[in-house]
Amino acid sequence: MISKGQIKTITSLHQKKYRQKLGSFIAEGPKIISDLVESGLKLQQVFSTQSLPTANFDVELMSEKELQKISALKTANSMLAVFEIPIREEIEESGLIVALDAIRDPGNLGTIIRLCDWFGISHLVCTEDTADCYNPKVVQASMGSIARVNVHYVALKDYLQKTNLPIFGAFMDGDSVYETILPNVGILVMGNEANGISTEISETIQHRLSIPNFSKNNNAESLNVATATAVLLSEFRRTIGK
Amino acid sequence: MISKGQIKTITSLHQKKYRQKLGSFIAEGPKIISDLVESGLKLQQVFSTQSLPTANFDVELMSEKELQKISALKTANSMLAVFEIPIREEIEESGLIVALDAIRDPGNLGTIIRLCDWFGISHLVCTEDTADCYNPKVVQASMGSIARVNVHYVALKDYLQKTNLPIFGAFMDGDSVYETILPNVGILVMGNEANGISTEISETIQHRLSIPNFSKNNNAESLNVATATAVLLSEFRRTIGK
Numbered sequence: 232m233i234s235k236g237q238i239k240t241i242t243s244l245h246q247k248k249y250r251q252k253l254g255s256f257i258a259e260g261p262k263i264i265s266d267l268v269e270s271g272l273k274l275q276q277v278f279s280t281q282s283l284p285t286a287n288f289d290v291e292l293m294s295e296k297e298l299q300k301i302s303a304l305k306t307a308n309s310m311l312a313v314f315e316i317p318i319r320e321e322i323e324e325s326g327l328i329v330a331l332d333a334i335r336d337p338g339n340l341g342t343i344i345r346l347c348d349w350f351g352i353s354h355l356v357c358t359e360d361t362a363d364c365y366n367p368k369v370v371q372a373s374m375g376s377i378a379r380v381n382v383h384y385v386a387l388k389d390y391l392q393k394t395n396l397p398i399f400g401a402f403m404d405g406d407s408v409y410e411t412i413l414p415n416v417g418i419l420v421m422g423n424e425a426n427g428i429s430t431e432i433s434e435t436i437q438h439r440l441s442i443p444n445f446s447k448n449n450n451a452e453s454l455n456v457a458t459a460t461a462v463l464l465s466e467f468r469r470t471i472g473k
Numbered sequence: 474m475i476s477k478g479q480i481k482t483i484t485s486l487h488q489k490k491y492r493q494k495l496g497s498f499i500a501e502g503p504k505i506i507s508d509l510v511e512s513g514l515k516l517q518q519v520f521s522t523q524s525l526p527t528a529n530f531d532v533e534l535m536s537e538k539e540l541q542k543i544s545a546l547k548t549a550n551s552m553l554a555v556f557e558i559p560i561r562e563e564i565e566e567s568g569l570i571v572a573l574d575a576i577r578d579p580g581n582l583g584t585i586i587r588l589c590d591w592f593g594i595s596h597l598v599c600t601e602d603t604a605d606c607y608n609p610k611v612v613q614a615s616m617g618s619i620a621r622v623n624v625h626y627v628a629l630k631d632y633l634q635k636t637n638l639p640i641f642g643a644f645m646d647g648d649s650v651y652e653t654i655l656p657n658v659g660i661l662v663m664g665n666e667a668n669g670i671s672t673e674i675s676e677t678i679q680h681r682l683s684i685p686n687f688s689k690n691n692n693a694e695s696l697n698v699a700t701a702t703a704v705l706l707s708e709f710r711r712t713i714g715k
Contacts, residue, residue, distance in 0.1 A: 270692070338580065342697055349696050351687035372697075379692055409711045445593035445710055450512070450621055454591050454703070455584055455614075461700035462707040468687055469651045 233278070233297050241276075241301040241313065247363045254316050256365035257301075260308040266375030273315040280309045303367035316365060319381040322354050324396060326416060327467055330356040330387060332432045333423040334456060337362045341372020342457040343421070348376035350464040355380055356418075358387045358432075391435035394418065398436050400428050401459055405439030408466045415471060421460050475520070475539050483518075483543040483555065489605045496558050498607035499543075502550040508617030515557040522551045545609035558607060561623040564596050566638060568658060569709055572629060573599040574674045575665040576698060582606065583614020584699035585663070590618035592706040597622055598660075600629045600674075633677035636660065640678050642670050643701055647681030650708045657713060663702050 243249035244257050255275055258264050261283075268274055268288070277290045280298055290310075299307045322328070329352055334340050340362045347355050355364075362369060364382040373380075391398055399413075400420040420436060422428030428436070442462050444451060454462075485491035486499050497517060500506050503525075510516055510530070519532045522540055532552075541549045564570070571594055576582050582604045589597050597606075604611060606624040615622075633640055641655070642662040662678060664670030670678070684704050686693060696704075 266694075342700060345693070345697060346700055348688050348693040349684075349686060351689060353689075374694070374697075376693060379689070442591075442707065443710075444591060446590050447593065447595075447621070451587070451590040451618060452508075452616070455587060455616075455699075457697075458584060458588055458700055458703035461696070461703040465684065465704040465707065468685070 233291070233293055233301070238300050241311075244313065245303045245367060247366065250316065250363070250365050255313050256316055256370065257303065257311055257313055257367055258370045259302060259304055259311045259367070260371070261310045263371065263375050264310055264312045267312070267314060267378050270375065270378030272317055272378050274312060275315055276313040278311045304371070317378070319383060320353070322356060322381070322383055322390075324394065326354075327352050327464075328354045328356060328396065328418045329460070329464070330391070330418050330420045331358065331361045332387060332420060332428050333358050333426075334361045334421070336424055337366045337368035338372045339424065339455070339457045340364065340366075341369040341374075341377075343460050344369070344373040344380050344382065345376040346457065346461055346464055347380045348373075350468050352464070353379075353381055355382045356387065356390060357382060357384050359384050388431055388435060391418070391420070391432065397438065399438045399440055399463075400433065400436035401463060402427065402433075402439045402441055403453070405441035407443050408440045408463060409443065411438070411440060413467045413470070415467075417467075419460075419463055419467065421456055421463075424456055475533070475535055475543070480542050483553075486555065487545045487609060489608065492558065492605070492607050497555050498558055498612065499545065499553055499555055499609055500612050501544060501546055501553045501609070502613070503552045505613065505617050506552055506554045509554075509556060509620050512617065512620030514559055514620050516554055517557055518555040520553045546613070559620070561625060562595070564598060564623070564625055564632075566636065568596075569594050569706075570596045570598060570638065570660045571702070571706070572633070572660050572662045573597065573603045574629060574662060574670050575600050575668075576603045576663070578666055579604045579608045579610035580614045581666065581697070581699045582608075583611040583616075583619075585702050586611070586615040586622050586624065587618040588699065588703055588706055589622045590615075592710050594706070595621075595623055597624045598629065598632060599624060599626050601626050630673055630677060633660070633662070633674065639680065641680045641682055641705075642675065642678035643705060644669065644675075644681045644683055645695070647683035649685050650682045650705060651685065653680070653682060655709045655712070657709075659709075661702075661705055661709065663698055663705075666698055
């Protein structure tokens with residue numbers, strides 16, 4: 232039986248303020264949880280509606296109704312775990328880095344973290360007003376990739392002004408990414424869902440990239456930021472992928 | 474003041490059964506609504522919390538509280554419209570076509586519709602168990618593209634067995650898409666979020682494609698289906714995009 236105090240503590244982790252205060256976050260579903268454990272994240276508590284004879288960690292059994300009380304999902308999965316927020320590796324001045332300027336939607340951020348993992352990108356650098364990477368919705372959308380991608384929250388303009396890496400950014404009016412020779416090392420900046428890259432950040436960008444619009448009469452106005460990131464990262468990687 | 478009968482009719486449109494019975498669907502938010510109107514969709518009713526002196530259609534004013542009662546969103550936008558479900562153009566045996574095998578997540582389907590629009594694809598052919606394209610969540614994620622992409626629900630295996638177009642499919646173990654010469658005409662099949670393309674549909678596919686995995690130790694297990702579709706459609710288009 233879960234106590235009222237435990238319910239209060241765990242549901243408080245739905246909020247960024249308490250995640251930061253307690254240094255913990257939640258993940259839901261056996262698949263993501265085991266993936267995070269395998270990636271070396273430190274497990275603090277596990278709650279499940281089913282016993283797990285094969286699991287190498289203690290599980291607290293509870294009813295579906297109880298699990299729903301602590302879940303951040305509309306319909307709870309069969310398992311919820313509390314993990315310690317890991318200490319991130321420092322940003323390296325090498326390889327390909329993705330930078331996010333005010334991405335607000337947790338689903339988009341989670342999908343971008345999953346993309347970074349797939350395309351072998353270790354560092355994701357975000358403005359302070361980007362969604363929190365330990366938001367339960369971000370964790371769910373990242374599908375375990377949150378353990379393998381270092382997400383940093385920084386004063387992005389300062390960071391971009393100091394780096395020696397070439398800086399690329401996604402714009403509606405940039406050069407076609409299909410006609411641009413892309414390096415293996417650099418920073419790709421993606422902008423806010425509604426407004427794109429801010430004027431302030433734009434000033435630091437050396438190479439403006441666009442994905443050509445093939446729609447009839449250019450009727451399609453834009454791509455979702457996560458799908459645009461997918462296309463651009465694929466373009467950065469496709470030469471070495473051959 | 475909205476009547477109880479109106480509330481009942483409009484909320485019934487949150488369900489596929491009633492959308493099919495009434496031949497109507499809902500869209501929320503002034504941006505998507507005006508986009509659908511401009512694309513020629515037939516508006517049946519508009520409800521708004523603000524008067525719109527410039528709109529060229531009748532708007533029924535209501536309070537935020539009333540709008541929330543008919544909204545399919547967790548937090549209602551300022552405007553909700555009821556549209557007539559349009560009659561779709563027949564599938565043409567030309568150009569690039571996307572086929573979906575049991576895509577269940579409305580957000581993924583909406584994002585794929587938006588991608589099809591961007592990459593100039595007029596026809597999206599889906600198995601009957603794919604999410605309904607007039608589901609409010611699909612409409613929201615498609616950002617107005619639902620009016621420009623013809624979505625068809627068919628017996629997909631039969632369709633693929635009868636077509637003369639070359640058939641490509643996304644698999645975990647296919648040939649690298651970066652090393653495959655892709656035509657401008659053909660069908661690209663994308664599979665279910667958890668299970669990929671079914672065995673039954675796989676049998677009809679001539680060219681198995683994969684997006685190479687660049688993650689460390691191949692730790693990343695998969696890409697989200699919408700982001701994988703983005704990468705593959707970009708690859709199909711990049712040659713003509715140059």
